[in-house]
Amino acid sequence: xxxxxxxxxxxxxxxxxxxxxxxxxxxxxxxxxxxxxxxxxxxxxxxxxxxxxxxxxxxxxxxxxxxxxxxxxxxxxxxxxxxxxxxxxxxxxxxxxxxxxxxxxxxxxxxxxxxxxxxxxxxxxxxxxxxxxxxxxxxxxxxxxxxxxxxxxxxxxxxxxxxxxxxxxxxxxxxxxxxxxxxxxxxxxxxxxxxxxxxxxxxxxxxxxxxxxxxxxxxxxxxxxxxxxxxxxxxxxxxxxxxxxxxxxxxxxxxxxxxx
Numbered sequence: 001x002x003x004x005x006x007x008x009x010x011x012x013x014x015x016x017x018x019x020x021x022x023x024x025x026x027x028x029x030x031x032x033x034x035x036x037x038x039x040x041x042x043x044x045x046x047x048x049x050x051x052x053x054x055x056x057x058x059x060x061x062x063x064x065x066x067x068x069x070x071x072x073x074x075x076x077x078x079x080x081x082x083x084x085x086x087x088x089x090x091x092x093x094x095x096x097x098x099x100x101x102x103x104x105x106x107x108x109x110x111x112x113x114x115x116x117x118x119x120x121x122x123x124x125x126x127x128x129x130x131x132x133x134x135x136x137x138x139x140x141x142x143x144x145x146x147x148x149x150x151x152x153x154x155x156x157x158x159x160x161x162x163x164x165x166x167x168x169x170x171x172x173x174x175x176x177x178x179x180x181x182x183x184x185x186x187x188x189x190x191x192x193x194x195x196x197x198x199x200x201x202x203x204x205x206x207x208x209x210x211x212x213x214x215x216x217x218x219x220x221x222x223x224x225x226x227x228x229x230x231x232x233x234x235x236x237x238x239x240x241x242x243x244x245x246x247x248x249x250x251x252x253x254x255x256x257x258x259x260x
Contacts (some may be wrong), residue, residue, distance in 0.1 A: 006031070008040050011048050014058050017133060018218035019186035021055035057186050058217040064173070064184040066147050070101040074207050077231045081205050082106040083256035085169055086231060088203075091172055093166040096195060097125045099150025100171030102205050104128050111135070119163055121191070122150040136164075152191050161197055168199030172206045174213035175228060178243035181220040182213070189220035200227040210232040214242075232259065 002011070004030060013019050013028065023038070038256035040056050043049045049056045055242045065073075082105025088097055091113055099122025110116060114134030121140050122124065129137050142156030151201045170192055172177045174182035181204055183189045196202045202222065208230045224246035232251045239249045 001029075003039070007043055010036075010039055010043065010056075014049055014056055015217040017058075018059045018189065019052065019055060021076050024055075064147055064216075071215075073101075074209070074231075077207055078102045078105045079108075079254050080228055080256045081207075081231065082109045084250070084258050085203060085205060086113060086256055087256070088201075089116070089167055091115055092163070093117070096120070096160075096163070096165040096168040096199055098122065098168075098170045098192070098195065099124065099145075099148050102171050102207070103169055106205070108159045111183045119160075119165070121152070121156055121195075122148070124149055127180050152187050156191060157194050163198060165199040166201065168195050168202045170195060170202065170204050172204055172210060174210045174215055175204060175206050176212055176214065177238075177245050177247065180222050181217040181219065182216055183218050186217045186218045187216045192220040193222065196222045196226065198218075203229050205229045207231060208238075211238045212236075 005247060008031065022033050022036050027034045040049065040051060044056070045053050049058060051107035075211060078101060081102060084107045086109030089110060094117045095110065097107055097118060097120040101124065104124035107120070110118065110130045111129060117132065117136045118125070118129065119138045119140060126139050128133055128136065131160055139155050140151055140159040142151035143153040145153055165182065172181045173184060176182070181189065181192055183192065204226060206228065211230060211234055227248040227250060228242055229250045229252060232253050234251055242249050
């Protein structure tokens with residue numbers, strides 16, 4: 001394998017995995033670590049990949065939307081999804097909310113459920129719950145991503161280790177039955193997997209336009225036993241694909257009523 005073919009192979013492998021270390025690439029491709037480092041220097045200079053400590057991550061195939069942009073996408077559907085999710089939470093529960101525009105609508109609807117303990121990685125949930133009586137709110141710190149107005153990274157993960165939850169509500173850039181939850185970076189999907197392991201009931205809440213899409217190359221495998229909450233525009237074939245893998249699917253109409 002010549003250098004050009006090897007670099008193309010590196011790009012394809014990293015895109016498939018989301019993130020790979022120098023050592024793993026060296027062992028996989030049968031070349032020295034110094035050769036891999038030179039390859040990665042070329043690939044990061046060209047913008048094909050991005051370096052991390054000890055390795056490399058995939059560059060998103062398309063630009064990640066800002067939270068402000070996402071908040072203007074299907075706002076009525078997101079409010080309906082948020083209303084249904086909030087109805088599943090009885091008073092006295094411990095709830096984990098992901099960062100994002102859809103989970104912000106869940107936070108908004110949860111203001112009426114008290115008492116309640118809520119932990120979130122997103123500033124939007126904090127904004128929605130400011131001033132709500134009877135709700136104990138904890139915002140997890142970490143490395144701040146301004147594009148999503150949320151926190152990620154090892155500090156966030158350490159904070160999560162201190163809690164368990166009755167319910168976790170996760171957002172997504174896309175969702176497929178085969179690979180799970182898609183996000184722009186490997187660090188984000190690592191956090192989602194960690195969040196899913198801390199809760200008894202896990203819900204992924206996503207607009208139907210996100211089903212079956214693959215905008216990025218980082219994926220969170222949540223296993224089975226979680227619930228996908230989407231709107232009634234989801235196609236029957238899409239729903240069947242999830243259900244065949246043991247994933248419950250709930251479709252919600254524009255009034256916040258569920259069909260499953």
